[in-house]
Amino acid sequence: xxxxxxxxxxxxxxxxxxxxxxxxxxxxxxxFKIWIPDIKSNIQKLIKNLKSQHTSGIQNxxxxxAYSRAQSNHVAKSLFFLDEIxxxxxxxxxxxxxxxxxxxxxxxxxxxxxxxxxDFPLLSRNFNVPRISITDAGQKNADLVxxxxxxxxxxxxxxYLVSCLARNDPKCGLLSSKIPLYINVHDTDVxxxxxxxxxxxxxxxxxxxxxxxxxxxxxxxxxxxxxENKAILIIDALDELPTIEFDNYVEYIKKIKQIYPExxxxxxxxxxxxxxxxxxxxxxxxxxxxxxxxxxHFYLNWNxxxxxEILKNNQFxxxxxxxxxxxxxxxxxxxxxxxxxxxxxxxxxxxxxLCGPSVLDMLQTYSKRIIPNKEAYDLAITLANGLIKxxxxxxxxxxxxxxGFNKLVQSELIQPTSTGKFIFxxxxxxxxxxxxxxxxxxxxxxxxxxxxxxxxYAYLGFCSAQDSNSxxxxxxxxxxxxxxxxxxxxxxxxxxxxxxxxTWRVNYIKQLVKIIQDNNAKFAVRIRAIAxxxxxxxxxxPIFFRQLLSHNDNSLKxxxxxxxxxxxxxxxxxxxxxxxxxKAPAKFQKxxxxxxxxxxxxxxxxxxxxxxxxxxxxxxxxxAECLAFNPTNGTDILQEAVTMDDIVVRRSAINGxxxxxxxxxxxxxxxxxxxxxxxxxxxxxxxxxxxLESENxxxxxxxxxxxxxxxxxxxxxxxxxxxxxxxxxxPILLLALESQxxxxxxxxxxxSIQDANQETISKMIDIATKSPDQTLINQIFITLxxxxxxxxxxx
Numbered sequence: 001x002x003x004x005x006x007x008x009x010x011x012x013x014x015x016x017x018x019x020x021x022x023x024x025x026x027x028x029x030x031x032f033k034i035w036i037p038d039i040k041s042n043i044q045k046l047i048k049n050l051k052s053q054h055t056s057g058i059q060n061x062x063x064x065x066a067y068s069r070a071q072s073n074h075v076a077k078s079l080f081f082l083d084e085i086x087x088x089x090x091x092x093x094x095x096x097x098x099x100x101x102x103x104x105x106x107x108x109x110x111x112x113x114x115x116x117x118x119d120f121p122l123l124s125r126n127f128n129v130p131r132i133s134i135t136d137a138g139q140k141n142a143d144l145v146x147x148x149x150x151x152x153x154x155x156x157x158x159x160y161l162v163s164c165l166a167r168n169d170p171k172c173g174l175l176s177s178k179i180p181l182y183i184n185v186h187d188t189d190v191x192x193x194x195x196x197x198x199x200x201x202x203x204x205x206x207x208x209x210x211x212x213x214x215x216x217x218x219x220x221x222x223x224x225x226x227x228e229n230k231a232i233l234i235i236d237a238l239d240e241l242p243t244i245e246f247d248n249y250v251e252y253i254k255k256i257k258q259i260y261p262e263x264x265x266x267x268x269x270x271x272x273x274x275x276x277x278x279x280x281x282x283x284x285x286x287x288x289x290x291x292x293x294x295x296x297h298f299y300l301n302w303n304x305x306x307x308x309e310i311l312k313n314n315q316f317x318x319x320x321x322x323x324x325x326x327x328x329x330x331x332x333x334x335x336x337x338x339x340x341x342x343x344x345x346x347x348x349x350x351x352x353x354l355c356g357p358s359v360l361d362m363l364q365t366y367s368k369r370i371i372p373n374k375e376a377y378d379l380a381i382t383l384a385n386g387l388i389k390x391x392x393x394x395x396x397x398x399x400x401x402x403x404g405f406n407k408l409v410q411s412e413l414i415q416p417t418s419t420g421k422f423i424f425x426x427x428x429x430x431x432x433x434x435x436x437x438x439x440x441x442x443x444x445x446x447x448x449x450x451x452x453x454x455x456x457y458a459y460l461g462f463c464s465a466q467d468s469n470s471x472x473x474x475x476x477x478x479x480x481x482x483x484x485x486x487x488x489x490x491x492x493x494x495x496x497x498x499x500x501x502x503t504w505r506v507n508y509i510k511q512l513v514k515i516i517q518d519n520n521a522k523f524a525v526r527i528r529a530i531a532x533x534x535x536x537x538x539x540x541x542p543i544f545f546r547q548l549l550s551h552n553d554n555s556l557k558x559x560x561x562x563x564x565x566x567x568x569x570x571x572x573x574x575x576x577x578x579x580x581x582x583k584a585p586a587k588f589q590k591x592x593x594x595x596x597x598x599x600x601x602x603x604x605x606x607x608x609x610x611x612x613x614x615x616x617x618x619x620x621x622x623x624a625e626c627l628a629f630n631p632t633n634g635t636d637i638l639q640e641a642v643t644m645d646d647i648v649v650r651r652s653a654i655n656g657x658x659x660x661x662x663x664x665x666x667x668x669x670x671x672x673x674x675x676x677x678x679x680x681x682x683x684x685x686x687x688x689x690x691x692l693e694s695e696n697x698x699x700x701x702x703x704x705x706x707x708x709x710x711x712x713x714x715x716x717x718x719x720x721x722x723x724x725x726x727x728x729x730x731p732i733l734l735l736a737l738e739s740q741x742x743x744x745x746x747x748x749x750x751x752s753i754q755d756a757n758q759e760t761i762s763k764m765i766d767i768a769t770k771s772p773d774q775t776l777i778n779q780i781f782i783t784l785x786x787x788x789x790x791x792x793x794x795x
Contacts (some may be wrong), residue, residue, distance in 0.1 A: 281704070333568070
C-alpha cells in the first residue's frame with residue numbers, strides 16, 4: 001500500500017522554483033498591503049486631476065466673470081477699475097480680554113486703552129487698533145456678515161475679496177483653494193421661489209453672465225464644489241432689501257446652512273438691521289473708518305489717475321506745483337465721511353463742477369453730472385419716491401419704459417438685474433432722489449423700524465436736512481430716556497447733512513452735550529455721544545473741545561482727546577496737548593499721546609519721541625505702537641530706538657515692531673532675540689516673534705450652534721443643568737450673568753447676542769449700572785446694540 005513512498009523522488013528544480021515563486025508571491029502580497037494607501041492616494045489624485053481638468057474651463061469662466069464684475073462694482077466704475085483706486089478694506093477686530101485667552105503673549109497698549117466701538121468706527125479711525133483684512137477674516141471658515149452704514153464700503157469690501165480670490169492672490173491663504181460664487185441678491189429670484197435649491201439659484205443668477213459653452217455642466221459643477229466644500233458663497237446687497245424681504249432671504253440662507261453646514265458664506269448687511277443672521281452663527285465684522293493717511297492717499301491716487309487717464313497727462317514730477325488745490329484738500333478736508341462721500345468729493349473737485357463742500361452738494365453735483373437731462377432727472381425723483389412709498393427696491397415694470405428711463409439706465413443710476421428687473425445703483429441715491437420729490441408722504445412720527453432699511457434711513461436723513469419743522473424728529477429725540485440710548489444715537493450721522501439752523505439739529509446737539517457732561521452717564525455712552533457730535537462738523541466744536549480740555553474733570557478731558565483725534569485735523573490743538581502731556585499722570589498721558597499721534601507736525605512727533613525716551617514704560621509702549629502707524633516719521637524713530645542704550649526704550653520699541661510686522665521689523669526682532677545684551681529685551685523679542693508666528697487671535701473662529709458651545713455645556717454641567725438644541729439657553733446665560741466669576745459674566749454677555757430674553761437684558765443693564773469696570777460696561781453696550789438690531793430684540 002505504501003510502496004509509492006519507496007519510489008517517491010523530489011524533482012529538485014521544480015521544488016525550488018515553486019518555493020521561490022511562493023516566497024516572492026507572499027513577499028509581494030505583504031508589501032502590497034503597505035503600498036495600498038499610497039496606491040489609493042495616487043488613484044484619488046489622478047481622479048482629482050482628471051476632474052480638475054474637466055472643470056477647469058468652468059472654474060476659469062466663473063473666476064473671470066466674478067473678477068470683471070467685482071472690478072466694476074463701485075461708484076466710479078466709468079472712470080477706473082477698482083484695483084486702481086482701492087483703499088484696502090479693513091475690519092475692526094475686538095481685542096482679546098485677559099479672561100478669554102491665556103496664550104496671547106503680546107498685549108497691545110492701544111487696544112487696552114481705546115474702547116472697542118464697532119457701532120461708531122470713526123472714534124478709532126486714526127488709532128493703531130486691531131484690524132484685520134477681509135481675506136484674513138475668512139481663514140477659519142467662519143460665516144461672516146460685513147457690517148456698515150450705507151456708503152461705508154461693504155460692496156467694495158466683498159468685491160475686493162472676490163478680486164483676490166479670482167486672481168489667486170497669495171494673501172488669500174487657505175481661501176485660495178475655494179472658488180468664489182459671487183452673487184447679488186437682486187440677480188436671484190429667491191423671494192419669488194424660496195423652495196428652489198442653491199444650485200438652481202446660482203444657475204439663474206450666473207448663467208446669463210457666463211459663456212454658453214459652460215452652461216450644460218454648470219449645475220453639476222455647483223453641486224460638486226459645494227458638496228466637497230471647495231466653494232465660498234459671497235452674497236452682496238442683502239442690506240438693500242426692505243426688512244420683510246431681508247428676513248425672507250435670511251430664511252433661505254438658513255435652509256442652505258441646514259443642508260450644507262460646512263459651506264462658508266460671507267455677506268454684507270447694514271449696521272442697523274441683521275435680522276436672524278447672528279442666530280445662524282454668523283460673526284459680525286464692522287468696517288473700519290478711513291484714517292487721515294488713507295484719505296490723503298486716496299486723494300493723491302485719484303489726482304494721479306485723473307491726470308493719467310482723464311487728462312492724458314503723464315507728467316508727475318511735481319504734483320504739489322501742478323495742482324495745489326487738490327493737495328490742500330487732501331491735507332485739510334479730513335472730516336469724518338464715508339468712502340462714497342470722499343469719492344464724490346474728489347471726483348467733483350477734479351472735474352471742476354463741485355458746487356459746495358457739504359454732503360448734499362456732493363450728491364447734487366454727482367447726480368447732475370450723470371443725469372444732465374431734466375426729464376430724466378425728474379423721472380429719477382418720481383421713481384425713487386415710489387420705491388420709498390411702496391417699501392420696495394425694484395422699479396415697477398410699467399415705469400421702466402420711455403426715453404427718460406433709457407437715459408437713466410445709460411447713466412448707470414438705474415441698473416438691470418438678471419431677473420429682468422431694474423434697481424437703483426445705491427441705497428443713498430434712492431433716499432436722496434426721493435427726498436427731492438414734491439409729492440413725498442408727510443412724516444408724522446418715527447420709530448426704530450423706520451431706520452432698519454438703508455434706503456429709508458437715507459431718505460429720512462435727507463428729509464431731516466430740509467424739514468424746518470420736523471416735529472417727528474423732535475418727538476423721537478425726546479422719547480428715549482435710558483441708560484443706553486441706542487435709538488437716540490443711531491441718527492447722529494444725519495448731523496453731517498443738515499442745515500446748522502434747523503431746530504431739531506440744535507435740540508439734538510444740546511442733548512448730546514448734556515450726555516457728554518453728565519458724570520452719572522456711563523463712559524461708553526458719553527464717548528459715543530461725542531462721536532455723534534463730531535459728525536456735525538460744526539464751527540463751534542473747537543471752542544467746545546477746548547472747554548473740555550480746560551475742565552477739572554479728567555473724564556471730560558479724555559472725551560475731548562477722542563473728539564480731537566477723530567474730527568477734521570486742527571493743528572491748533574497740538575500746543576494744548578503738549579502742555580497737558582508734560583504735567584499729566586501716566587494713566588492720563590496715554591490718551592494725550594493717542595491724540596498727538598494723529599498729527600504729523602514736527603512738534604507733535606517730537607513730543608511723542610520725548611515720551612518714548614522718558615515716559616512710564618506702559619506709556620512708552622503705547623507711543624511705540626502709535627509711531628508704527630505713522631509712515632512718515634514713525635519707522636525712523638523706531639529704527640533709532642532699538643539701538644539705544646536705554647533698556648526700557650528698546651523693550652518698548654518692540655511693541656512698535658509687532659505693529660509694523662514687516663520684513664525689517666521681523667528681522668530686527670530676530671536680531672534682538674539673539675544679540676541684545678539684556679535678557680528682558682531678548683525675552684520680549686522672543687515673545688513678540690512667537691506672537692507674530694502664531695495664529696492671529698483676531699481672526700474669528702467658525703461658530704458652533706450655541707447649544708454645542710463647550711463653555712456653555714461645561715457651565716451648565718456645573719449648575720446640574722442640561723443643554724438642549726430645542727430650548728433657549730437664555731436661562732443658563734442668566735445664571736452666568738449672576739455668577740461671581742468674571743469670565744463667566746463676560747461669556748454670558750457674549751453669548752446673549754445669540755439668545756437673549758428680557759431677564760438677561762435687564763440683568764446686563766443692572767450689571768452695567770453697578771459695575772466700575774468700563775471694559776465690561778462697553779461690552780454690555782455692544783451686546784445690547786447687537787441685540788437691538790436683530791429681528792426679535794425684546795428691548
